[in-house]
Amino acid sequence: MRIPSVKSMLSVTAATLVAAAAVTGCSSNSSGSEGWAKSADTIVFAAVPDQAGSDANWKPLQEYLEKKTGYKVEYHPTSDYTALIASLVSGKADVGTMGGLQYVMAANKGAKIDPVAANLSSPDVKDAGYYSEAIVPVGSPIKSLAQAKGKSVCFVDPNSTSGFLFGLYALSKNGINVNADGTDASGRPTFTDFKPFFAGSHDKSAQAVASKQCDVGFAEDTVAEPLEKAGKVKVLGREYVPGGPFTVSSTLPADAKTKVTEALRGASVEAIKASGAQLNDGFTSSYFGTQTVDASYFKAISDLCKKIPTAKCAS
Numbered sequence: 001m002r003i004p005s006v007k008s009m010l011s012v013t014a015a016t017l018v019a020a021a022a023v024t025g026c027s028s029n030s031s032g033s034e035g036w037a038k039s040a041d042t043i044v045f046a047a048v049p050d051q052a053g054s055d056a057n058w059k060p061l062q063e064y065l066e067k068k069t070g071y072k073v074e075y076h077p078t079s080d081y082t083a084l085i086a087s088l089v090s091g092k093a094d095v096g097t098m099g100g101l102q103y104v105m106a107a108n109k110g111a112k113i114d115p116v117a118a119n120l121s122s123p124d125v126k127d128a129g130y131y132s133e134a135i136v137p138v139g140s141p142i143k144s145l146a147q148a149k150g151k152s153v154c155f156v157d158p159n160s161t162s163g164f165l166f167g168l169y170a171l172s173k174n175g176i177n178v179n180a181d182g183t184d185a186s187g188r189p190t191f192t193d194f195k196p197f198f199a200g201s202h203d204k205s206a207q208a209v210a211s212k213q214c215d216v217g218f219a220e221d222t223v224a225e226p227l228e229k230a231g232k233v234k235v236l237g238r239e240y241v242p243g244g245p246f247t248v249s250s251t252l253p254a255d256a257k258t259k260v261t262e263a264l265r266g267a268s269v270e271a272i273k274a275s276g277a278q279l280n281d282g283f284t285s286s287y288f289g290t291q292t293v294d295a296s297y298f299k300a301i302s303d304l305c306k307k308i309p310t311a312k313c314a315s
Helices: 012-026 059-069 081-089 100-108 161-173 202-210 221-229 254-265 269-274 295-307
Strands: 042-047 072-077 095-097 113-119 130-137 152-155 180-183 189-191 195-198 216-220 233-241 245-249 290-292
Touching: 042 059, 042 081, 059 072, 059 254, 059 269, 081 095, 081 100, 100 113, 100 161, 100 245, 100 295, 113 254, 113 295, 130 161, 130 202, 130 221, 152 161, 152 202, 161 202, 161 216, 161 233, 161 295, 189 195, 202 216, 202 221, 202 233, 216 221, 216 233, 221 233, 245 254, 254 290
Parallel strands: 042 072, 042 095, 152 195, 152 216
Antiparallel strands: 095 245, 113 245, 113 290, 130 216, 130 233, 180 189
């Protein structure tokens, strides 16, 4: 579910450390139950934050999983993509939801996870894909990404699928050099052709563009398009992005993995409601079911990682 969350533009690194510590503390596997992130019969569900109120927005799915599998589900949000990947690689989560890039990066770093379903972006589609949109403030003299050279560019996070990887791809297609020329004090890439800013979330990236803090920016369609309709930004272009997956730990006992996988693949809004889970407005306005997928669905992202070395996601 791609629901943007409010993040500080100033301290992604500090937030990452806090989140990593939080997930580690709650998922210490103190019971010694092999294969589980925490303990037998408890599913740890880690989510990448995308939008304000996302904790409550995931509650119906959490309740649904509990009812369908018979396991207790503990929801543990991470403060950003880096912390989520770390929790998956270290086995601190049984289930994760993220963008396609985070899945590819986690898998490349050795996470023992399998993508089993991807989130649908609306009730009218069967394809979980969505779009990374390049935006500028309304009234901007910039008419194409080719004019982004020498400008300030807002991204979401260095580990964002639509908010960084596909943004770099769009810039490169328009003749902008996206090879990093170094890193800043926080270890984020710097560039010769433009000045990058990392907002921390899709809504913050789009808002920074709307308020003219950035000349150009990238955000997913569910965030950019409402701002365009409100007359705050203009969309210059869009790139198709495979939808973000739910992953299931491959170390879970076979019966547990099967139960969780089947529940996620069958997690339509109707099925969640029928389970007796209590729906809320945040959930029903942004969650529309899932599409069954496997690792092959994300090949396009893996291939793009190889073409964009700056993303550092190829291995």
